[in-house]
Amino acid sequence: xxxxxxxxxxxxxxxxxxxxxxxxxxxxxxxxxxxxxxxxxxxxxxxxxxxxxxxxxxxxxxxxxxxxxxxxxxxxxxxxxxxxxxxxxxxxxxxxxxxxxxxxxxxxxxxxxxxxxxxxxxxxxxxxxxxxxxxxxxxxxxxxxx
Numbered sequence: 001x002x003x004x005x006x007x008x009x010x011x012x013x014x015x016x017x018x019x020x021x022x023x024x025x026x027x028x029x030x031x032x033x034x035x036x037x038x039x040x041x042x043x044x045x046x047x048x049x050x051x052x053x054x055x056x057x058x059x060x061x062x063x064x065x066x067x068x069x070x071x072x073x074x075x076x077x078x079x080x081x082x083x084x085x086x087x088x089x090x091x092x093x094x095x096x097x098x099x100x101x102x103x104x105x106x107x108x109x110x111x112x113x114x115x116x117x118x119x120x121x122x123x124x125x126x127x128x129x130x131x132x133x134x135x136x137x138x139x140x141x142x143x144x145x146x
């Protein structure tokens with residue numbers, strides 16, 4: 001695969017063109033990765049709305065029928081259900097890791113096995129999250145492990 005980047009002050013909007021012999025699985029993955037960058041979620045703190053990009057979000061958590069988005073230093077109230085966020089971020093680095101959490105796997109710093117087949121992940125902001133055993137194999141597969 002060959003990648004070229006052309007910079008020009010005359011270009012007003014970034015455009016990505018994929019030239020290929022055939023639109024295969026690899027091309028579809030590249031396309032999904034690029035569209036992932038355009039998704040946004042609206043979060044609220046103290047009555048003010050903020051636009052959050054996937055790269056800012058560490059994880060979503062559902063507590064008492066409310067969903068929150070956790071960034072490096074802030075927590076935002078999200079007006080979506082966890083299953084809606086799962087659908088929205090299907091085929092992206094976001095995966096469900098337990099009954100109440102959807103995690104951005106790109107924010108994992110390290111992880112280790114825990115008791116009863118569970119795992120614990122340490123995120124880049126030093127927070128710790130528990131991956132229930134039901135989701136351990138999905139996470140390992142996503143990260144290329146066994």
